[in-house]
Amino acid sequence: MKKSNIIMLLAALLPLGLFLFPLWKITLEAPQYPTPLGMYIHINDFSDANPHDIKNINLMNHYVGMKYIPDAIPEFKIFPIGIIITVIIGLIVALKGNYKWFLYWFILMIALSAAGMYDFYLWEHDYGHNLDPKAILKFTNSDGTQMGFQPPMFGSKDILNFKAHSYPRLGALFLTLGIGSSFIAYLVGKKNNKKVVASE
Amino acid sequence: MFKEIPVFSQFPTSGYGYSEETKPMLNTSHGFIPWGDSHHPDISQTAGEIDGRFIFINENNTPRIAKIDLKTFETTEIIEVPNSAGNHSSSFVTENTEYVVAGTRFSVPIPQRDMPIKDYKGNFQGALSFISVAPETGNMDIKFQVLMPGFNYDLSHPGRGKSHGWFFFTTYNTEEASTLLEVNASQNDKDFIAAVNWKKIEEYVNNGGGTMMPADYAHNVYDEHTHTATSTMIKEVRVVNPIDVPGAVYFLPTPKSPHGCDVDPSGEYIVGNGKLSANLTVHSFTKMLAAIEGEKFDGEAYGIPILKFEDVLAGSVEQPGLGPLHTEFDGQGNAYTTFFISSEVVKWKLGTWEVIDRKPTYYSVGHLTIPGGNSAKPQGKYMFAMNKITKDRYLPTGPEMEHSAQLYDISGDKMELLLDFPTHGEPHYAAAMEADLIKKRSQKIYDLEDNKHPYAAFSDTDTKVVRKGNEVHIYMTTIRSHFSPDNIEGIKIGDKVFFHVTNLEQDFDVPHGFAVLGQNTSELLIMPGQTKTSIWEPTKVGVWPFYCTDFCSALHQEMQGYIRVSPASASTPLKWSMGEDIE
Numbered sequence: 001m002k003k004s005n006i007i008m009l010l011a012a013l014l015p016l017g018l019f020l021f022p023l024w025k026i027t028l029e030a031p032q033y034p035t036p037l038g039m040y041i042h043i044n045d046f047s048d049a050n051p052h053d054i055k056n057i058n059l060m061n062h063y064v065g066m067k068y069i070p071d072a073i074p075e076f077k078i079f080p081i082g083i084i085i086t087v088i089i090g091l092i093v094a095l096k097g098n099y100k101w102f103l104y105w106f107i108l109m110i111a112l113s114a115a116g117m118y119d120f121y122l123w124e125h126d127y128g129h130n131l132d133p134k135a136i137l138k139f140t141n142s143d144g145t146q147m148g149f150q151p152p153m154f155g156s157k158d159i160l161n162f163k164a165h166s167y168p169r170l171g172a173l174f175l176t177l178g179i180g181s182s183f184i185a186y187l188v189g190k191k192n193n194k195k196v197v198a199s200e
Numbered sequence: 201m202f203k204e205i206p207v208f209s210q211f212p213t214s215g216y217g218y219s220e221e222t223k224p225m226l227n228t229s230h231g232f233i234p235w236g237d238s239h240h241p242d243i244s245q246t247a248g249e250i251d252g253r254f255i256f257i258n259e260n261n262t263p264r265i266a267k268i269d270l271k272t273f274e275t276t277e278i279i280e281v282p283n284s285a286g287n288h289s290s291s292f293v294t295e296n297t298e299y300v301v302a303g304t305r306f307s308v309p310i311p312q313r314d315m316p317i318k319d320y321k322g323n324f325q326g327a328l329s330f331i332s333v334a335p336e337t338g339n340m341d342i343k344f345q346v347l348m349p350g351f352n353y354d355l356s357h358p359g360r361g362k363s364h365g366w367f368f369f370t371t372y373n374t375e376e377a378s379t380l381l382e383v384n385a386s387q388n389d390k391d392f393i394a395a396v397n398w399k400k401i402e403e404y405v406n407n408g409g410g411t412m413m414p415a416d417y418a419h420n421v422y423d424e425h426t427h428t429a430t431s432t433m434i435k436e437v438r439v440v441n442p443i444d445v446p447g448a449v450y451f452l453p454t455p456k457s458p459h460g461c462d463v464d465p466s467g468e469y470i471v472g473n474g475k476l477s478a479n480l481t482v483h484s485f486t487k488m489l490a491a492i493e494g495e496k497f498d499g500e501a502y503g504i505p506i507l508k509f510e511d512v513l514a515g516s517v518e519q520p521g522l523g524p525l526h527t528e529f530d531g532q533g534n535a536y537t538t539f540f541i542s543s544e545v546v547k548w549k550l551g552t553w554e555v556i557d558r559k560p561t562y563y564s565v566g567h568l569t570i571p572g573g574n575s576a577k578p579q580g581k582y583m584f585a586m587n588k589i590t591k592d593r594y595l596p597t598g599p600e601m602e603h604s605a606q607l608y609d610i611s612g613d614k615m616e617l618l619l620d621f622p623t624h625g626e627p628h629y630a631a632a633m634e635a636d637l638i639k640k641r642s643q644k645i646y647d648l649e650d651n652k653h654p655y656a657a658f659s660d661t662d663t664k665v666v667r668k669g670n671e672v673h674i675y676m677t678t679i680r681s682h683f684s685p686d687n688i689e690g691i692k693i694g695d696k697v698f699f700h701v702t703n704l705e706q707d708f709d710v711p712h713g714f715a716v717l718g719q720n721t722s723e724l725l726i727m728p729g730q731t732k733t734s735i736w737e738p739t740k741v742g743v744w745p746f747y748c749t750d751f752c753s754a755l756h757q758e759m760q761g762y763i764r765v766s767p768a769s770a771s772t773p774l775k776w777s778m779g780e781d782i783e
Contacts, residue, residue, distance in 0.1 A: 035708075052645075052706035059680055059707070063754065136755060 004189030005094050008102050011181035012090025015083050015109075017174025018043040024120075024172060025049065026151050027165040028057065039069070041120075043083060043171065044076045064149055064160075065135025066127060075119060082112060090182070099189025106182040113175065117153070124150050204624070207266045207275045208236020208259045212722035216275075219724060220698070220733035221653075222422070224431035228262050228280050229416040237261045240290060240355075241631040243270075244297040244338070248360050248576030252637030254338050256291040256300045263287030265302050265331055267338055271643045272424065279340045280417035282437050283310045283327040283347070289356040289461075292574060293333070295364045299398065300340065302329040303369050307350035307376075310439075311413065320378035324350035327439075328369060330398055339421070344405045344438045346396060346449070349502040350376050352385070353394070355460050355526075360576050361467035363485040365399035368470050372457035374501070385457065386476060390509065392451035392501070393461055393472050395488060400448045401440055410440040425652040427731050443503035450492060451501055453509040454481050460526035460567075464535065464550055465576050469514055473524040473537065480524050480537060482553070484514035515553045520546045525566055528573040530580025530610055538565040538585060545585055545608070547615060559615045561606055563589040570610070571632035579634060582618075583610045586627035594622045603627050644708040646729030653731035655700035660684040665776045672697045672774070678712035678726065679704040680753040683746070686761030687782050690774030693741060693767055699724075702731040713749025716763065723749045738765040 001009075022040035027049065029036040037057050038049025046069055048054050058068045086109060093101040128150025139147035139160070151157065151164045158164075168176075210217030210226070217226050217234060226232055236259035244254040255268040263284035267277040281287055281302050289303030307324040309315055315323065325347045332343040351371040359366035374391045377384030404410065415437040422429040442449040454472035458481070462471040470483040491511040498508045523541030530536070534556065537546050543564050547557040565585040572578040590604045603625035609616040648658065657663045657675040663684045666673045672695050677684045683701075691697055701714045705728040715723040716736050724732045738744065748759035766772040775782045 056707045059705075 002189070002192065004099055004102065004185045004192060007181055007188060008094035008097075008105075008185035009091065011102075011178045011185055012087055012094050012105070014178030014181060015087055015090075015175045017178075018083055018171040019080070021170035021174065022047070023169060023175075025165075025167060025169050028159075029163045029165070030161050040169065043079050046071075061149070062132075063136045064139070065132035065137075066149060067130065067132075069127075073123070075116075075123075079116065082116075086112065090178075094185075099186050099193060102182050102186040102189055106179060106186060109175075109179045109182065113179065121153055124153065201624070203273055205268055205273055205275065207257055207268065208233075208238055208264065208278070210234045210722070213725060215722050215724040215732055215734065218722035218734070220735060221426075221428040221731075224429040225275060225278055225420045225422060227420055227431035228264065228418045229282070229433065230262055233262050236264065238266075238628070239288060240292065240629045242292050242300070242574055243631045243633055244333070245293055245575055246296055248295045248364075250572050250575050250577075250633045250637065251297075252633055252641065254297075254333075255631060256293060258287045258290035258302060260287050260305070263302065263304070265291045265300055265340065267300075267333075267340060269338070269424075270638045271641050273642075274422070274424075276422040276424065277338070277340055278418075278420040279331060279342065280419070281327075281329050281331075281342070282415040282417040283308070283312075283325075283345055283413075283439070284329060286352075289328075289353040289369050292357055294358045294367070294398075295360050295576070297333045297335075297338075299330045299343065300333055301356055301358070301367055301398075302331060303353035303356050304328070305352050305354060307352065310347060311415075317378050320350060321376040322350070324376070324378075326351055326353050328353060328356075328367075328394075328396065330401075340419075342417075342434075342437055344401060344410055344440050346401060346440050346442050348394065348442060348449070349504070351392070354458070357461050357463045357470075357574060359463060359467050359485065360465070363463065363467035363470075365397060366485075367396045367398050368461050368463060369394040369396065370454065370458040370461040370472060371451075372459075390453040390455050391457055392506070393454045393458065393470060393483065394504075395450045395452055395470075396442075397448045401442075401445050404445045404448070405438060405440065409445065410438045412436045413439045423652075424646070425650050427646070427651065427653050447492070449504050450488070451504055451506040452483050452488065452512050453498070453506060454483070455479070459524070462527040462529075462535075464529050465531050465578060467576070469550055471527045471535065471537075473527060475523055475525060475540070477524070478519050480517040480520055480527075480548075482514045482516060482550075483512045487514065488512045515551075517546075517548050517553045517555065520548060520555050521558070526568060528568055528570045528583070529578050530570055530583075531572075531578040532580055534580070536568060536570065536583055536610070536615075538568045540564050540566065540588070545583070545615065547610070557614050559608060559617060561585045561587055562593050562604055562620065563587055563591060566626075567629040569630040569632050571634065573632070581609070581611050583608045583615070584630065584632075586623075586630065588626065590622070590625075593620060601625075645706055646727060648702075648704065648706055648729045651702070651729055651731060653700070653702070655698070655733065656702045656731040657684075657700070658702070659704070660778060663776070663778070665690075665774055667774055670695050674699050674776075676701045676714075677704050678702070678714070678748065678759075680710070681748075681755035681759045682778065683714075683748070683759065683761045684778040685776035686778050688761070688776045689764040689766075689782055690772045691738060691763055691765045692770060692772070693738060693765060695738065697736045697738065697763075698733055699736060699746075700731060700733045701726050703728050705729070710752060711750045712752050712759070714746065715749045716746035717744045725750060738763075741765050741767055 024041040027038040129148040206216040241257045263281035269276045284304040285308045286305030288305035307326040310325045328346040352373040354370045356369040373385035420431045456474040456477035458472035459475040460473035497505045521539030521542040527537040607619040703726040
């Protein structure tokens, strides 16, 4: 098996780490929460950083009219299927394909990841802005528009008394490494292909 | 102060002793007793070292021993001690918490009976109770009681290390007086320290020794899953006559009505704090064993051999102060004794018996505490003295005031006063330990999933109101910031209304309170995941508010509801709601 195909094989398998480790983590810090509230986002689940955190995030958020974080969202079914299908495609590409296919897989993964991120952004935006009109506390921005409580996609942000942090976790690293490796597989494959062409 | 833990007394802040769940904790063979006189907390031990699992504490007046679970800092078990009266030489634990020991201060007729008081001498007896503690659960059970002569058993401590298996009790009133004890019990030049070989008696009992005597005592156990206590009456207790177990009990003559009975960390020295003596007497365990071996007795008392004073004496601290009461140890060869009359703590050296330092206390110190004091491994960095008299130490609060205590640094040769502080009176005795022992085990909430309370409700929609004759059971929930239900109608005069309130919170330190106008029990303070019940028997027709009494959240003031009370003859239907009007 060619070196590039071995790298591609690895690249195709790495996203499976998403089934073992969380994709993302959102943490909320405030003085009266000496242990910050936190939520892990997995490919197929939300989970507490510490016991009952999601329940307590919901309790706190209901004051500003935010909806409860759902137990399940459609993405929890779609994303795992998507990952498994792309892994299978990646494996076929690694076993049968050449370096050009590695690039196609890379582009596919970038596109799907971007779509996933956009979907996540839409959910987050809705979660932070689609507020109950009977909310107990209503806040407006300085321009008079309704204040939203959308957590950041990436990074840290002050939301009222909380400081929200949103950062990728190990699962995201596996996915990134997988996507990155497929590009390396492409480069290695292309280089070797040139050598082969040149030597002929 | 971090927490006030109700044990033997009702506590309206939390509803302890008022709520339906905790009323059984205060049940006794004398009925419901709403108060107690607690004296000596002692922390459980493993291999002679404090393990931070439980605190045991005695109730002096209606003899009981309680256990506090340090996971939750809640009282989880109380056992009444039959045949005992003035449960004072209690509640000290043995090296591996095999037993928590409860000795009687007052001797009484055993079994209790109608008899002339003047016939005390020779007829009254003193019971020393050995309460076994189950290793895993901590469950208490009176294994046996040793029925001793009719003296007063004042204080006690376990042997440790080499003396593990023995227990030592100071006695006074060996004169067996029943009146004007201040004079009549102060006549003998020496009273005794009773040395009890409990291992020997345990073996005797395990082989069927002793007799079961009819008794009547309460055993109250709190279940942390049902959040409910049950009280069981026990009808017999095993008693042992010490002369039936040869070699089990000896008397060590000790000058002048000894009070504290303290054993040093090595288990060799037994300090008898003769409160009317000029000197402090220290006995040697090794010499005691040799004297027993040599059978050198100085007579007997009711069949119990008396050892010779000189044979068991390790040494005495000459004229260290006036009125010695209690001694603790720093684990570095020094002892610290409180002197009530001369109002001071005196540091002296074990073995050489020389006085090293003395510091005044304000005023008239009783007990003192060094963390890990009653163990083989004291942490001798700090010591605090708990005083009996306050007078002018702090800003005036009229004739009655809280009591004073002083904290000293004892890490150097000389003691140094660090802090003089008022504390809840009377600060009788304290047990102290390194915080790390409890920090890692401390519980933050009660898991709602483990709540097995029969009247618990687990969501806002799970709530209901059920009538059974004139009893109305309200299955109520609390969560920031509302009650469910918060409108209730159909209650009538003559009803007994049970508010079963479950706190649905699962976050650290988010309790909710419950109070209803005219509640003649007490408010409830319900911790996350807990269910508590308050009975309300309305006496007036009207619409009465109830509300949360713990400032729970930003919308705490909105956390309220109404309950409508109709005349007994009314036909108002039983209805309830939350978030919409009752139609």
